[in-house]
Amino acid sequence: MQKLRIAVAGAGLIGREHCTLITSHPGAVIAGIADPAPEAQALAESLGVPHFGDLETMLDAVRPDGAIVALPTGLHKSAALSCIGRGIPSLVEKPVAATLADAFEMARASEASGIPILVGHHRRHSADIREARRVVQSGKLGRIVTVNGMAWVDKPDRYFDVAWRREPGGGTLLINLIHDVDCLRFILGEIRRVGAFVSNDVRGLDVEDTASVSFEFDSGVLGSFTISDAVASPYSWERTSGQALYFPHQPENYLFIGGRDGALEVPTMEYWHHGPEGGDWQADLTRETLPLDGTQTYDNQLAHFLQVIAGNEPPVIDAADAARTLAVILAVKRAAAEARTVDIAEMLEGLQDSGAP
Template identity: 50%
Template structure:
């Protein structure tokens, strides 16, 4: 089967990662890059790919079968709409848009034009998370009661040399915690209430460096999340799940889901449950599942090719991504109001 011809719009770090994964991919090939920077032009030439300063010109000239959009968040809606208007399926990097309103506009346009829109919440393609979802949905945990996620890590000082990372919107809630919120939604369903506190007490920048969050899910379960980019800690998905070789992997769990019949930890996929009598005086049985390893970015490309072909529906649709974005924005709204808020959809 021939490989799907894809175009990349935006050749920053995440865009270059897509080029790397596609280089030897069986279902996809990136054939052109659109990014006006001299660094992007040089990168495209080094990779043997066609380069365009303007993405619209590239779409009209190359006529790709799909486009990966990895541009700054504020441009996602406009770029996505231009792709959809040309009938080009889109893999949009997270967040789907800069605002929930833009996310809705983008999703409505895709649905109206019947052009596939897949959003790059790549953790959904990790076999660990998919196995965890299977366990939860099987009913083995019973009724979900609580969920806890830790996203605590230390970003080096040089990371903040870029000014926007010191400003509102550049902090760990919208950049990092959005992944964990999406994981929680993927496992437990929609979030209906959010409470939160944020702090910038360590670095003193305009943006937060730490946040603590309480969630209420539609199924009645409660969740707690902690995120900090100034914590010397191994307890975060990037270090624990082994998705990227440039992070030294730590053998720890970072996400915990408890139900009335059993509990589950991630990424090590430990299940704790009673096999005999049920109660805190009874022994618990510990079982570990080890799924086959897999690169979620490579699987995301495979899935995108299948979505383009109409063989699969998006694992993360525009509607789904809009709900994750709304829940993430609700963290800042709740912290500012000092009150419980509902995600604004």
């Protein structure tokens, strides 16, 4: 079976990881690396693949089967459109784009051309998140009533030596909460409106370090989520799942889903219920641990991307879907700034009228 040739644009932290994943996959090879940094040229040389200073030159020179875009967010739209114009499916890292208008332009171009864009919300490929979605959709928990989660991590001061991380757009909402919001949408459906408080009191930077968010879903589910990059704790998907790059595994939970017939803890998949006899708040509960399939998130994402390239599967999350995750995050930022609840529909006004998918 011929290996699919994948070009990689951007050789930063996540771009390098994509390269590692591709080189270890039996069905793919790196066709080229595009990044003007000297470190990128050194990486390409070490892997024995061509190096280019920009994406377009690389695409024209190597004509890959697919491309991974791990460039700064502001370059995502132009990179995706360059791929579409050449008939090349792409995996674009999150956030899908710098603005909702850009995201929906990408979505329309993909839909019109038939050239897919897969967005790198990698947790949708994680065994625990997929199982949580399956459990909810199966009705095992009964009618879902509420959800609560947290992402508490302690980023070191050196993390903020990179300028964009301490400037507007670089806070924990767009960098981190966007993953959790995408998981909530994937598991529980669309979010209707949000309210939020944010703070930058710990570091005093121009970006938030802590936030508390409330959600109302279209289904009527109410939820809350707290996030901070200034707390020493094991309570985040990165640590609890054992699936994330660069993080030790510390078995715990970070997400709790409550229904009329039971509750689920993620990612340990502890399922609490009264059993066939039923019961109420003064009756004993039964705890079951639901099994996971043992697969790895990033391996699953790459395998899925190869299927998308081959035309065998549609993207698990395309540009239009990812735009709605971005809309929720921007609504959270607006809700905090204006001290009010914000409907997601408000964020999409005009974009929907202009033909957004």
